[in-house]
Amino acid sequence: MTEVRGPLDGLVVLDFSQIVAGPMAAMVLGDLGARVIKVEPPTGDASRQLGARQADGYLGMYESFNRGKQSIVIDLHSPAGRAEALALVEVADVMIESSRVGVMDRLGLGAAPMLERNPRLVYVSISAFGERGPNSTRGGVDVVIQAETGWMSITGEPDGPPTKLGSIPIDAATGHVAAQAALAALFARERSGRGDVVRVSLYDVACSLHAHDFTDFLTNGWVAGRTGNYPAATTPSGVYETSDGTVVLSAYMPHHWKVAVEVLDDDRLRTDPRFLTIKDRIRNRDALLPVLREIMRTRSTAEWMNLFDAARLTSGVVRDTDTVAQSEQFEAADLRVDLHDENGRSVSSIRTPARYDSFPLAAGHPASALDSDRERVVALLADKDQLDKVRRA
Numbered sequence: 001m002t003e004v005r006g007p008l009d010g011l012v013v014l015d016f017s018q019i020v021a022g023p024m025a026a027m028v029l030g031d032l033g034a035r036v037i038k039v040e041p042p043t044g045d046a047s048r049q050l051g052a053r054q055a056d057g058y059l060g061m062y063e064s065f066n067r068g069k070q071s072i073v074i075d076l077h078s079p080a081g082r083a084e085a086l087a088l089v090e091v092a093d094v095m096i097e098s099s100r101v102g103v104m105d106r107l108g109l110g111a112a113p114m115l116e117r118n119p120r121l122v123y124v125s126i127s128a129f130g131e132r133g134p135n136s137t138r139g140g141v142d143v144v145i146q147a148e149t150g151w152m153s154i155t156g157e158p159d160g161p162p163t164k165l166g167s168i169p170i171d172a173a174t175g176h177v178a179a180q181a182a183l184a185a186l187f188a189r190e191r192s193g194r195g196d197v198v199r200v201s202l203y204d205v206a207c208s209l210h211a212h213d214f215t216d217f218l219t220n221g222w223v224a225g226r227t228g229n230y231p232a233a234t235t236p237s238g239v240y241e242t243s244d245g246t247v248v249l250s251a252y253m254p255h256h257w258k259v260a261v262e263v264l265d266d267d268r269l270r271t272d273p274r275f276l277t278i279k280d281r282i283r284n285r286d287a288l289l290p291v292l293r294e295i296m297r298t299r300s301t302a303e304w305m306n307l308f309d310a311a312r313l314t315s316g317v318v319r320d321t322d323t324v325a326q327s328e329q330f331e332a333a334d335l336r337v338d339l340h341d342e343n344g345r346s347v348s349s350i351r352t353p354a355r356y357d358s359f360p361l362a363a364g365h366p367a368s369a370l371d372s373d374r375e376r377v378v379a380l381l382a383d384k385d386q387l388d389k390v391r392r393a
Contacts, residue, residue: 004359006033011186012380013037014088015069016076016109017098018045019141020168021202022126023065024175026096029182030068031352031361034094037377038069039085041076044370059367063347065175067339068364070373076107085109087381089118094182098126101136111197121195122185124178130201140202142168149206150213150224157228174205235281236260236292239318245301246318249292249308252278256313263311264295337363 011034015026023038023045030036038045050061075081086109089095095114097104104110104125111123125131128140135148143164146152151170156163178200185196207214213224230238234252251260257278261269268291269275274284281288296304301317308315324330337351347366355361 006031006359006362008186009033011035011093012091013094013096014039014092015096016085016104017096017126019047019050019098020061020065020171021174021178021200022096022098022124023047024172025124025126025178025182026069026094027065027067028176028179028352029094030364032183033359033362035380036069037088037092037373037380038066038071038368039074039088040071040370042073044073048370058347063367064349066367067337067347067349068362069368070376071368071370072374072377073371076109082108086117088377089114089121091380091384092118092121093186094122094124096124096126096178096182100139101127101131115195115197119194120189122182122189122198123195124182124185124198124200126174126178127199127201129203131199135203142171142202145170145202145206149203150210151206154210154213154224154226156226158226160226160228162226170202170206170209173209174200174202177205230285230289233282235278235285235288238289240293240296242296242301242304243299247296247301247304247308248316248318249296249304250314252281254278257281259311260313263307263313264292266291266295339363339366341365341368 008029011029013026013029013034013036015023015036015038017023017026026036026038045062045066047061047065048059051059074084076085089109097109111125114123115121127136128145129135129138129148140148146155146164147162149170152162152164155165178198181198181200185198189195210224216222216224224232228238230236234250236257237248237250237252239246239248249260251257254277272287273280274287275281299307305315305317319327325336330336335350337349339347339349342365345366351363352361
């Protein structure tokens with residue numbers, strides 16, 4: 001039986017990045033079949049040191065975004081290290097870096113000299129604020145970018161302080177955007193024969209993720225604010241406590257509202273003229289929400305969900321990660337990947353969210369120990385002809 005190959009099989013990705021965004025982008029390309037070489041400083045990717053819970057060598061942050069890669073340590077601050085990096089670039093198809101703007105140029109590993117050395121290279125540069133503007137040389141992590149791009153100003157209760165989003169969504173989204181951009185550049189290379197430089201910033205991605213708020217301001221001067229668990233543009237849509245838990249109900253469209261009124265079965269919703277139309281309900285949100293909260297507390301989460309599902313209303317249960325991971329939906333989605341390395345170490349994680357009918361994603365192995373793949377990487381450099389054969393196959 002012929003082995004099904006991923007679309008990037010035979011391509012080499014050099015991952016010079018650290019923490020989340022760049023490593024995520026490289027991992028996505030690896031799942032699509034590319035060989036990903038993680039180039040780490042002598043101290044390793046900084047995410048090897050992160051995580052509130054570490055046991056038996058388990059590094060959750062590093063494991064999450066570096067599975068399937070090969071690790072090699074290269075000291076880019078030494079002449080020998082830079083020479084080794086330049087040799088790797090000659091056999092690479094994609095290079096990803098996430099240093100502060102200007103750092104790679106000072107090391108002689110910026111986009112211009114890399115493409116001069118390998119004209120078919122796709123050079124992906126990920127930065128905090130981009131390469132233009134007064135903040136271009138500043139560093140930035142997810143929570144800083146949330147602050148600088150308006151996310152914290154719209155997150156939290158109206159009378160409370162600005163609040164960060166849970167987890168690291170901007171870092172992760174930037175990784176996916178960078179992978180998408182790299183794929184577009186690779187596709188263009190098939191037509192032109194030339195590589196390209198791709199620049200992605202956390203700042204740009206974070207702004208684009210709430211483009212509607214910027215559209216409101218740029219067009220009409222409207223400034224978004226914090227609305228807690230209830231979106232400003234729609235009502236009712238939000239989070240409600242039941243008698244034993246918490247659910248989300250979104251029933252703002254006219255046909256949904258009509259059904260919701262029957263399910264909630266309270267005459268105040270039927271007769272109060274303040275709640276008749278969408279505009280009425282948005283305008284009178286402060287009057288409607290207390291009524292909905294009172295009604296929702298009269299039944300359990302299971303009871304409400306049974307009623308909402310039967311009526312085909314858009315709703316959901318607020319769950320912790322443990323209940324999500326142990327749910328039937330999580331199992332049916334086949335999100336879990338169980339990874340094993342040659343030393344018997346096992347790690348379970350999450351697959352790349354896209355799926356394809358014609359080929360399986362290459363989940364690979366757990367994240368490699370620091371510099372554990374040096375011999376394999378050196379062998380790649382020694383056998384460029386074999387690599388070219390794989391690419392042409």
